[in-house]
Structure formats: C-alpha cells, structure tokens
Amino acid sequence: MSATQPALRELDEAAFRERYGCDRFEATLLGNRFEYVLEHVCQRLLACAFSPLLRDFYDFAATITGPPELDYPTPAVSKTFMAFTGTMTESVRNTVEEYGPGRLGAGDVIIGNDPYRIGTHVNDLLFCRPLFHDGRLVAFITLKAHQLDIGGAVPGGFSATKTSVYENGLVLSPRALVRGGEPVRETWTLLVDNARFAPVLVRDMQTICDCLDLGERLLKASLDRYGTAALHGAMRYACDADAERMTRALARLPDGTWRGEALVDCDGLDDSEEYPVRCTLVKRGARIEIDLSGTARQARTSINGTFLDVKATVGVALKFLFDPNGRFTSGMYRPVDIVIPPGAICSALPPQGVVFAYGESTNALLLAMLQAMADAVGEGAVAGDTGSPNLHTARGVNPDGMPWIAVGVAGGEAGPWGATSAGDADSYSKFYQANSIDTAVEVSEADSPVVVLRREYVADSAGPGFNRGGAAVLKDSTFLAPAAHNLIVLRFKQPTGKGVRGGGDGATGGVWLWHPAAGERVARPPKGTDGYRTAIRVAGRLDEATGLPSVGGTYHWFGRDPEWATAPGAVWRYVTNGGGGWGDARTREPSRVLRDVRDGYATIEGARRDYGVVIVGDPEHDPEGLTIDEAGTRALRISAEVRENRVHPTG
Amino acid sequence: MIGVDVGGTFTDVVAIRDGRIAVTKVSSDPKRLQEAVIEGARRLGVAGSDVFNHASTQGLNALLTRRLPKIGFLTTAGHRDMLDAGRCWRPFDGQLDPRWRRPFGDAARPLVPRYLRRGVEERVLASGEVLQPLDLAQARAELELLKRCGVEGLAICLLHSYVNDAHERALAQLAREVLGPVAISVSSEVSPRAKEFSRAATTVVDAVMKLLYATYAAGLDAGLRAEGFTGELNFADCTAALLPWREALRAPYRILFAGPAAGTAACQRLSHALGEPRLICCDVGGTSTDVSLVIDGQSFTNDSFEIEHDFVVSALSTELASVGAGGGSLVAITPAGDIAVGPGSAGAWPGPACYGRGGQQPTVTDACLLMGILDSGGFAGGQLTLDVGAAQRAFASLDTPVPVERRAGQAYRIAVNNIAEEITNLAIRHGADPRDFSLVAYGAAGPMLLPSTLDLLGVRRVIVPPHPGLFSALGLLAGDLTYGESRSRYVLLRPGAEQEIAAVFDAMEQRLRAQIGDAAREATLRRSFDGRLMGQTWETPFVEMPDGPIDAAAVAAMIEVFHVEYARRNGRAFRELPVQAVSYRVQLVVPAPKFEFMPLPDAVGPPVPTGSRRLRQVGDREVEASLYDRAQLAAGQRIDGPAVIHEALCTTFVPPGTRALVGRHGEIAIELAAGGAR
Numbered sequence A: 001m002s003a004t005q006p007a008l009r010e011l012d013e014a015a016f017r018e019r020y021g022c023d024r025f026e027a028t029l030l031g032n033r034f035e036y037v038l039e040h041v042c043q044r045l046l047a048c049a050f051s052p053l054l055r056d057f058y059d060f061a062a063t064i065t066g067p068p069e070l071d072y073p074t075p076a077v078s079k080t081f082m083a084f085t086g087t088m089t090e091s092v093r094n095t096v097e098e099y100g101p102g103r104l105g106a107g108d109v110i111i112g113n114d115p116y117r118i119g120t121h122v123n124d125l126l127f128c129r130p131l132f133h134d135g136r137l138v139a140f141i142t143l144k145a146h147q148l149d150i151g152g153a154v155p156g157g158f159s160a161t162k163t164s165v166y167e168n169g170l171v172l173s174p175r176a177l178v179r180g181g182e183p184v185r186e187t188w189t190l191l192v193d194n195a196r197f198a199p200v201l202v203r204d205m206q207t208i209c210d211c212l213d214l215g216e217r218l219l220k221a222s223l224d225r226y227g228t229a230a231l232h233g234a235m236r237y238a239c240d241a242d243a244e245r246m247t248r249a250l251a252r253l254p255d256g257t258w259r260g261e262a263l264v265d266c267d268g269l270d271d272s273e274e275y276p277v278r279c280t281l282v283k284r285g286a287r288i289e290i291d292l293s294g295t296a297r298q299a300r301t302s303i304n305g306t307f308l309d310v311k312a313t314v315g316v317a318l319k320f321l322f323d324p325n326g327r328f329t330s331g332m333y334r335p336v337d338i339v340i341p342p343g344a345i346c347s348a349l350p351p352q353g354v355v356f357a358y359g360e361s362t363n364a365l366l367l368a369m370l371q372a373m374a375d376a377v378g379e380g381a382v383a384g385d386t387g388s389p390n391l392h393t394a395r396g397v398n399p400d401g402m403p404w405i406a407v408g409v410a411g412g413e414a415g416p417w418g419a420t421s422a423g424d425a426d427s428y429s430k431f432y433q434a435n436s437i438d439t440a441v442e443v444s445e446a447d448s449p450v451v452v453l454r455r456e457y458v459a460d461s462a463g464p465g466f467n468r469g470g471a472a473v474l475k476d477s478t479f480l481a482p483a484a485h486n487l488i489v490l491r492f493k494q495p496t497g498k499g500v501r502g503g504g505d506g507a508t509g510g511v512w513l514w515h516p517a518a519g520e521r522v523a524r525p526p527k528g529t530d531g532y533r534t535a536i537r538v539a540g541r542l543d544e545a546t547g548l549p550s551v552g553g554t555y556h557w558f559g560r561d562p563e564w565a566t567a568p569g570a571v572w573r574y575v576t577n578g579g580g581g582w583g584d585a586r587t588r589e590p591s592r593v594l595r596d597v598r599d600g601y602a603t604i605e606g607a608r609r610d611y612g613v614v615i616v617g618d619p620e621h622d623p624e625g626l627t628i629d630e631a632g633t634r635a636l637r638i639s640a641e642v643r644e645n646r647v648h649p650t651g
Numbered sequence B: 001m002i003g004v005d006v007g008g009t010f011t012d013v014v015a016i017r018d019g020r021i022a023v024t025k026v027s028s029d030p031k032r033l034q035e036a037v038i039e040g041a042r043r044l045g046v047a048g049s050d051v052f053n054h055a056s057t058q059g060l061n062a063l064l065t066r067r068l069p070k071i072g073f074l075t076t077a078g079h080r081d082m083l084d085a086g087r088c089w090r091p092f093d094g095q096l097d098p099r100w101r102r103p104f105g106d107a108a109r110p111l112v113p114r115y116l117r118r119g120v121e122e123r124v125l126a127s128g129e130v131l132q133p134l135d136l137a138q139a140r141a142e143l144e145l146l147k148r149c150g151v152e153g154l155a156i157c158l159l160h161s162y163v164n165d166a167h168e169r170a171l172a173q174l175a176r177e178v179l180g181p182v183a184i185s186v187s188s189e190v191s192p193r194a195k196e197f198s199r200a201a202t203t204v205v206d207a208v209m210k211l212l213y214a215t216y217a218a219g220l221d222a223g224l225r226a227e228g229f230t231g232e233l234n235f236a237d238c239t240a241a242l243l244p245w246r247e248a249l250r251a252p253y254r255i256l257f258a259g260p261a262a263g264t265a266a267c268q269r270l271s272h273a274l275g276e277p278r279l280i281c282c283d284v285g286g287t288s289t290d291v292s293l294v295i296d297g298q299s300f301t302n303d304s305f306e307i308e309h310d311f312v313v314s315a316l317s318t319e320l321a322s323v324g325a326g327g328g329s330l331v332a333i334t335p336a337g338d339i340a341v342g343p344g345s346a347g348a349w350p351g352p353a354c355y356g357r358g359g360q361q362p363t364v365t366d367a368c369l370l371m372g373i374l375d376s377g378g379f380a381g382g383q384l385t386l387d388v389g390a391a392q393r394a395f396a397s398l399d400t401p402v403p404v405e406r407r408a409g410q411a412y413r414i415a416v417n418n419i420a421e422e423i424t425n426l427a428i429r430h431g432a433d434p435r436d437f438s439l440v441a442y443g444a445a446g447p448m449l450l451p452s453t454l455d456l457l458g459v460r461r462v463i464v465p466p467h468p469g470l471f472s473a474l475g476l477l478a479g480d481l482t483y484g485e486s487r488s489r490y491v492l493l494r495p496g497a498e499q500e501i502a503a504v505f506d507a508m509e510q511r512l513r514a515q516i517g518d519a520a521r522e523a524t525l526r527r528s529f530d531g532r533l534m535g536q537t538w539e540t541p542f543v544e545m546p547d548g549p550i551d552a553a554a555v556a557a558m559i560e561v562f563h564v565e566y567a568r569r570n571g572r573a574f575r576e577l578p579v580q581a582v583s584y585r586v587q588l589v590v591p592a593p594k595f596e597f598m599p600l601p602d603a604v605g606p607p608v609p610t611g612s613r614r615l616r617q618v619g620d621r622e623v624e625a626s627l628y629d630r631a632q633l634a635a636g637q638r639i640d641g642p643a644v645i646h647e648a649l650c651t652t653f654v655p656p657g658t659r660a661l662v663g664r665h666g667e668i669a670i671e672l673a674a675g676g677a678r
Helices: A013-020 A025-048 A082-099 A186-193 A198-252 A307-322 A358-380 A439-446 A528-534 A590-598 A603-609 A630-640 B035-045 B057-067 B136-148 B166-178 B196-226 B245-250 B259-274 B366-370 B389-395 B404-429 B446-457 B468-477 B496-521 B552-570
Strands: A061-064 A109-112 A124-133 A136-144 A175-179 A256-264 A274-282 A285-289 A336-339 A390-395 A403-406 A450-457 A473-480 A484-490 A511-512 A536-542 A554-556 A564-566 A569-577 B003-007 B010-017 B022-029 B051-055 B071-074 B117-120 B130-132 B153-157 B183-188 B232-236 B243-244 B280-285 B289-295 B321-323 B329-333 B339-345 B439-443 B460-464 B481-492 B524-533 B540-544 B579-590 B613-616 B624-630 B639-642 B643-647 B651-655 B658-662 B668-672
Touching: A013 A025, A013 A198, A025 A136, A025 A198, A025 B404, A061 A109, A061 A198, A061 A274, A061 B136, A082 A109, A082 A124, A082 A136, A082 A307, A124 A198, A124 B460, A136 A198, A175 A186, A175 A198, A186 B579, A198 A307, A256 A358, A256 A630, A274 A358, A274 A603, A307 A336, A307 A528, A358 B166, A390 B051, A403 A439, A473 B130, A473 B651, A511 A528, A554 B232, A554 B658, A590 A603, A603 B232, B003 B035, B003 B259, B003 B468, B010 B035, B022 B035, B022 B468, B022 B613, B035 B196, B057 B196, B071 B136, B117 B136, B136 B166, B153 B166, B153 B196, B166 B183, B183 B196, B232 B245, B243 B245, B243 B481, B245 B259, B259 B280, B259 B289, B259 B439, B259 B468, B280 B404, B280 B446, B321 B496, B329 B366, B329 B404, B329 B624, B366 B389, B366 B404, B366 B446, B389 B404, B389 B439, B404 B446, B439 B446, B439 B540, B460 B468, B481 B496, B496 B579, B524 B552, B540 B552, B552 B579, B651 B658, B651 B668
Parallel strands: A285 A336, B003 B051, B051 B232, B071 B117, B071 B153, B153 B183, B280 B439, B439 B460, B624 B643
Antiparallel strands: A061 A136, A109 A124, A109 A175, A124 A136, A256 A274, A274 A285, A390 A403, A390 A484, A450 A473, A473 A569, A484 A564, A511 A536, A511 A569, A536 A554, B003 B010, B010 B022, B232 B243, B280 B289, B289 B321, B329 B339, B460 B668, B481 B579, B524 B540, B524 B579, B613 B624, B639 B658, B643 B651, B658 B668
C-alpha cells in the first residue's frame, strides 16, 4: 500500500466499489464467510481425524487463497497451529506454480511436502483444492496437515538425531492425489509403500479430502450468490485491511534499531556447538526489517527450520505485539522485510541441513524478537514462555506382543506463558506457536503402561514482576513395563521465560531419572530438594552439589544416550522453564504477593527475595492466617535490592 | 400445570388450566428468587395444579459471576492443578493474543483457589488396581485444614475412581466425620466417567449447586404448599427432562442450565402439532441467540457442555449453539471503518440507547426502532417508551464512512447475517440442509429479526409461535420425568465382551429401578453407548444400544450400529477397524402431562390493519407497512409484507417480498412471496 492512498475507512461507497468491485457490506460479509468456511473445514478434521497429531495437537492449518493472476492473496488462515500461518501463501503458490496452474481441473487435489519448498517439515502434507467458477480458476482451499508417518529412519519422525534428508522421510514434489474427484492410484500407493501406519494415513487423507469437499461446497455457495468479482474484491480487501493495521501500528512506533538473541542449546549429535538465533530489527517510518544475520549455521542434525518458518514466526511475533485480535492474512507482510542468511539453523539447505524439530529454533526467534521489541512497544511487551515442547517419546512391547507408544505424555510438553499487561500468565499451555488439547491422564494410562505420578506447579519458578509469569510445570512419570525413551530437550541452558519492562526471568528446568531400589515397584524420589542429589542428571544446567538447575551449573546433554532404556518403575522428572515476568516486581501489590504465597506460587522466602514483600505465617498449615508485615515490606522495598537470581525448583 | 423459568431480571410463569394458556412476568430479586416464583404462582393460581415445573439460571449465573460458596477440592496428591490446567487448549481466537488467559485459571478467576485444592496420598491405576493405599492420617490432616478454612462444601475427585471408587468412598466418609454436615460431592457418584478434568469440574459444579439449591428447593416446596399446591414440584435438567425435586438434588449439576433446552422442547411440541418434522429453533434474547435443531420431531442431546471456554460439565444437555447477537447487541466500528455487531451487549442495564437510561452506543434494538419495525410507544407490554432521538444520536456518533442514513439498516442486516451463519453452523454439524427446515422464531427479539433470514438461509418458512416471548417457559410443560445413570469402562467390542458390558448395564438399571419404585412399571428404558474406532482419542457419543439381554448378538449389533452411525455423522465408515466401547448410559422415562396448543377460531374475513407506518432502510427506498394486532388475528388470514404485527411482549416483522399466514394453532408462518427473493 502506498502512502498516498487514502485509508480504507475514508473510502466512500463509490470509491470502495471502484477499488474492490463490490460494496463495503459485501466485502465485510465475505470476509466473515472466509473465516467461517475455514472454521468448518478445521472442525470437521478435528472431529474425524485418526492421528492424535491432528485430533489433539491441532497440527494442521487451512487457508483460502486467491488465483495466480492476483498473486495468490491469502485472506484467511485458520488459527489452528500458529507455526503454519505464514508458510501458507508460499505453500500454495510454490506447489501450484511447479505443478502448473494450467493442468488443474475441478475436483483435483494437489499435494506436496518438501520443507524447502513449503516450510515446516516432511510430515506436513499440503492438500490443495482448486475452485472453478464458470470454467475459470478463482480460488484454492487448502489444508496442510501433519501425517502420522512419512517414512524415514525414525517412526513418526520426531527426532533430533537425523543427519540428512535421506533419513528424514519421503519428499514429494507437487503431484495430483485426486484428479477430477478420482483418486490417482499411483500417488496413494507411493505413500502407502513408503510410510508406516499406512492404514491411519489413508483414512486421514480420505478425511482431509472430505474436508476440502466441505470447504468447496461452502465457498461455492458464496460464489453463486455474490459472484467472482465480489469474491476477489473481498480477498483483496481483507489483505489490504490487515496490511493497513500492521502499517499503522508500525507508524505509531518510534523509529529504532533493536537486537535480540535466544539460544538453542545444542543439536542431537553432541553438545560441542551452541546455536544462537540473532535478529536485528530496524524500524523506519511505517516499515520494519528483521535481519537474522549472525544466527548460527545450520545444525548437523534434524533440529533445523526453513526460511518459510522464519516468515511464519515473524508474522506471529508482529501479531502478538501489534494486532492480536486481527485476522492473519498475506497482507500483513507488506510493510515487513526479512533478511535471512542461507544455511542458518532457521534457513537450512538440503541435503545436510535436515529439517524436523523446527519449532525449537523458531521459538528462539520469536523470543528474540519479543525481547528486542520489549522496550519499544511499552505496555504491549510480552515476556518469554516455556520455550519448547520438551517432547518425550516412550515405547515398548506389551506381554501379548503388541507394541505400545506414548508420545508427549511423560515430558515437559505443556508449560507456562510469559506475563503481559493483562495480568499474571497461565502456567499450563503449549509453547507460543502451538496449541493442543491434552490427553487426559486417565486416558494415557489406559492406553499405555505410563503412570503420571505428579503434575504440579513449582513454587518460585515464575519470573517475578508486577505481573508474574506462569509457573514451571513439574511432572513425574513412571512406566510399569520395560521402556525405551527418546528425548528432545534443547532449551535449558538459558532462561526462555525472559522478563520484560523490568520483570524477572523464569527459572530454567531440567530432566532427572530415578531407578527403583530393590523391592520397590516404583521408585520414590525423596521429597523436597534432597531428591535431586540422588537422581541421574539427564538434562539441563545443574548445580554440581545439589543437582538443581543453576545458571552457572554444569550442562548435561540429553543425547549422550540416544535411547534411554528403563526397567519398570523408573521415575522420570521433567521441570519446564518458568515464564517471564512483566514490570518491576517491587511494584506488585503486596496483597497479590500474599495470595501467591497462600496459593503456593511463591514461598515466604521467595516473596521477600523476589518481591521485597514480608509475609508472616505458615502457608502450609494455616493459609488463611498469612499476613503482610507492612513496615517490614516498606523497609525492604526501599533499602534492599531484590536479588536477580532465580530460585530453583524444589520437590 | 405450571411452568416457571427464573431468569436474572424476570421470572416467566406459564399456567395451563382447562387447556387455556395464561402467562405472567414477575421481576426477579436476585437475593430472594423464590419469592418471585411464589408470587407468580399466586397470580396464576397454584391450587389444583398437578405439576409445578421449574427452571432457573441462578446456578449458571453464580458460576459465571463467581459469586460462589467456599468449596474445597480433594484429589490424588500431585494432581490438584488439573482445575487450573483444564484440557490445556486455547481457543482459536486466542492464538495470536498473548493476553488471553484461561478464564477459570489461577491467573484469572478460579472456582476453587489453589490453597483449597489439596492432594491426598493414594493411587489407583487404570485397571482399578491400587498402586498406593489411601493414607487416612494424611487425608485427615488435609480435611482438618479445609475445616479451619471454613469450607461450606467439598468436591472429591481421585484418579481412576470411575473404575474403582473405594478410595473416594472412604474419603467421603472421613470428610463427613471431620467436616460435619457440609455439602459433599463425590465424582464416582456424580459422574463416574473417564477423563479426570471433566469429572472434577462436574463434581465442583455439583457441590456448588447443592449449596445453592438445598435451602431454596425445600423453601420453594414449602412455600408452594402454603399456597395450596398439592402436586409434584419438578426441576428441569439441561435437556428439559423433569426430575422430582428431591431426586434432582441428589446430583444437582444436572439442572444447571434448563431454560434454553425448554425452548427446544416447546419447539418439539410445535413440531408435532404442525406436522413439521424438521425445525430450526432460534431463541433471540437481549444478549445472545440460542440455536438448536429438531429432526424427525427430536432434538439433539450432548453428553457435556462448556459454561466458559473449556470448563466442561458432563451433563446431558440439548445441543445448542450460541452466538452473541440479540436485541441488545452493540453496534461498533472496526479499525477499517466497517460496521460490526456484537458480541458485546448493552445488557439489561442501561440497555439500548432508545431505552433512555444512559446507553450511548447503538444496539440492534435501536436499529429496529429507526427502521420503523419497532414502535416508540408500548414496548415490552407498555412498560417502556422508546426514545427515537437517543437512538439517532447513538448511530450518528459512530465514526464510519457509511452514510448516517444507511447505518441502522446495515447494522440490522449484519446482525441478521451473524445469526444466519450460526444457524448454518449448527445445520452443517448435523449434515442438515436448511432448505428442508422451517425456522421457529421466539425470544423477545426473534420475531423482529428472524423473518429477514428467509432469503439468506433458504428455509421453507419462519414460524412465530404463540407467546414467543415466553415460549421457553412453555417448554417446561413439554418434558417427561427422566431418571438416568452413566458409567465408563474401556471394552473392545469382540466376542466375549458381552459379560462385562452386561454387568455395567445391570448395575445401572437395578439402581434406577430401585430408586423410582412402582413408577418403573410404566417407564420406558433407553440405553446408549459412546464408542471409538481403535486408535481414535475422542468418542462418538449416543450410539443406540439394542434392547433386551446383552449377549454375543447384542455386541455384534453394537458394532454394526456404531459403523452405521459413524458413517451417518461423518460421511464415511471404517468397517475394518475394531470398535471400543467407552461409556454407557441408561434412562428410565416416565411420561408426564404436557401442554397442547390452543386452536384459533377460523377467520371470517381478511385481517384488519390497525394503522400503517413508514419503514426506512429496509430496502432501497422507504416503504409503507400495515400494522396489525396479533390478538385480533384468526386462522387462515394472510398478511402481505411489509407489515408489522404487535402483541404484548413481542413485535413480528413481515418483510417486503414475504407474506404471513395465520395457522390453526395460533402460529404465524412467514414465507417468501412468489418472486419475493430480494
């Protein structure tokens, strides 16, 4: 949008119609309709998919995209899995352009999955349905959805140790899955021949095609009523409105240059190399440039991402800060330039820069951007989150010979978010770019030999602040059968829950393991902090003496045992990172600190050290009898500097 | 018979005597709700009535506003934060908003603060086996702490208690000993179903409801009897089925939210009376619109609902979709200058700008007034005069390029579109095509908005029933007495499974029959189960169970019915996959008396207008509409749009290009006139 154009709201009806080929009312209605069509497509997939990654992890996204002659405007992206958002326009464009728009026909479904072409990772298969009206290609409706398996060395694909694309999984160049409503047999068999769990894959792909049918039907109803010109006008209008929201927000921000950095601890080969993600943000006028120069080279194993994942993450960060309730469209990138050095951890290249656990480096980029912008955006600053999915995969074989697998049950998959101006943060969510519905503990335990013994928040782990971050989540799990475990934990070296506006950082976490003593059915980690001394130190930067996380402690690399084997009854403990605080902790009302002590989010010592608030009483036995020592608090807040050291998780 | 629907502002009372329907509206005092109910009963006469059926929003309001009694929560040690975590997920709308927080989380507004959520040392496995015995001494210490804190009620939910309830029972006994006569709800009694968070949330709601209703219900019963009432006091549940009040109090979470379901039940009666098997039921109130479906004369039942994002209550409930669009919905302007309607609402106070009580922002009601659909005098039965000037000022104040003379009409059309989309949402979920349906328009604002959806939805016609403003209360006289039980057990359906499933049903059915005694003889038995295809994580609920003994043939029938049902709902069957049954449900249904629609006399001539009014912004130019008084209409009369039909508590709009036909049951059916699509 050029600066000379009038703001959208200044357009009178005649000018609006001239620019968009429909009236403002039609554009508003159709814009709502796009969102609504996608919601239905997504709801249908959630309700009918077989893979838990689709049903429970929302690991998919849907979009509506305009035709090639409009350069594929994307007026609506489903808000299912944020990591997909900004990849979707290129996903459709690159797939269709390579396949050839002229070869498309009604009822076709075109697929592709190459991360270097369409972003995210090989398990994310793109399903693109062209829509024709009066014989003309007018739009696409698309689903990109994580398949349970796509071949490669590791079942399911989740691994930090794959070293080349040849281990990673089947790469599909753009091709037809369905032509004119008829399945293309050789494409289906190609997938069935290369992927594990083929029956699940086939059913999910059938279901996805049904969802595209539904989306097409719904969009066609609007096309029949309003016509192609109005549809395209509404697409352009939705993108222009998003561009305008972003442009205006940037224009309001003072000009500046800001830098941010966050760390991926290591890769799956060894811990000899760290992977910082660096960004420089240059904002001038109504434009912003995000330059990733200085970011670490691509990792040697499968924790890399691609340039499109960078694009998606930049979009999420800018939406977080400037337009949290607006639609996500391709228009938001108009005032944004992104500079990406090739061959970096978040812009990896084939065949060595193998892409899988892309969320680790993109979360680091998101946090780096939120940190960089924190002072510039003032009240709108957002503190850092848990930082990682900390994925734990356990598997074994039942006595009857049937294999079992527990993905994302025993690790640190959910954790805290960072605080904002709205208040304290939640302690139990997926990391910033993800979302999922938790499988109930009772269901996980019915489906595999896992027992989740504890899943509780850790006192004094949240980044203090006027608003505090969410607390770290501690999870103890055991398996009542012999089991093998894969871990992906890449964000324990530094706090990810970085505080903003003077708020403190959240504590760092770690992973520990206890084997059962002779005669014990299940190991019993000692209560309190003593237990950490005796534990096997699996991951994290841990204090030599106590075994507790410590910024200056010794780093323990999770990958030293590529597959941890345990006898029945061993107990795994994950403690996630804590969320960051917002604003100066010493300005937090003592009554809210008192409530945190009462509720076990802070200890009496933590209240004194982190907030400068003196609480008197016995929170464990008389939670309602706690009082604030007003004079002591005043004195402490004036005289004592609140120490910056974060306290450690305690048992 | 009498039906009473207690809302936050008004208590609606409907009485039927000798086939005649009498209605009244009493102001509710939130502090003395039962007095309004008894006042309403007194006005319409309660002596000689055989039933008094009751619905109320007081429990839901208490939960939504967090004006709650102090409740403690006991669970397996290490798991008390389940009430903060919920099921983890964030709504789609909150995905890009880092300020979004779980509404019931500790960082926002918890129902039970964390220090009153305590863990007890014990552990049962998914198989029911005890991994760690219950530590009674430690549990006693936790209970004593809760006692010191003065909890009024207690919710107990231990892991896997739906399989083995021994620890929960022992803990409940200990709690009664330590805490004395406080309200205690135990998850294995309240809702013995798998998935700990929904069971725990339901149990907490149950404990709250026990405290809110115990005194109220007994006082209401006594008060009614003092007025000469000798019949049965029943409470409606979330499907508008009726429960004798003492039975309802055994697990009162079931009666949390009955009013909207009663509206759907009234539509079912309408469906039978008119011989219209497929209805879209649409209740447009001040702040929201509830939409439900009737297909083949039946409504849809869900096994749970959410009172706010992810806060699940595992109660049988009529499936309703709700959209924040009603008469009081606020009209606002987006950053790009477009008109938007809702979800914000002017609420009961100050209400729309035209109420003249200080509301500055325009609402849908203001739009209707400016368009001429509403009359400035005689609103809400003459209780209120509407201020046209205030409505005009409110619309003039909007900062938008839309010309001022077109704003009300656009706001009206956007509100109507929002409602139409929600209606389509629900229809799609059920694979239903709106073109096969008629739309029932009720609630105070329904008849002035919904006739304008005719050409958007393509429904056959819009039906405005008699007493549209109190139609939900009428639905309280449409239900049967229903006694239900449910249980969970993961069982793979294959030969040999019949024994385990039969045992579950036998236990439930015996308990129900013992509970209702002689009435069991005239009761109808209904069984259903929730199942999943092997590998799925969510269930397909309410799959019909065969009647009769549960044997090998019955299990084979369960598998078959599951596949057929799965394909019907989702469009594709996967017959090669094994089916696992998860939850089982039994209902004993005892028929109860129901209302009938009163026939209208046949017309002797065409309807006589009471006047005419100019309508603005309805189409491209102003049009003249005829005005009618509904009380003077007779069966068989036809009114061509544009027209406006007034009655005491409602206004019906007959848009241009449509016509209204007055039916034998007092209903007004509006359909597109030939060539009337606009």
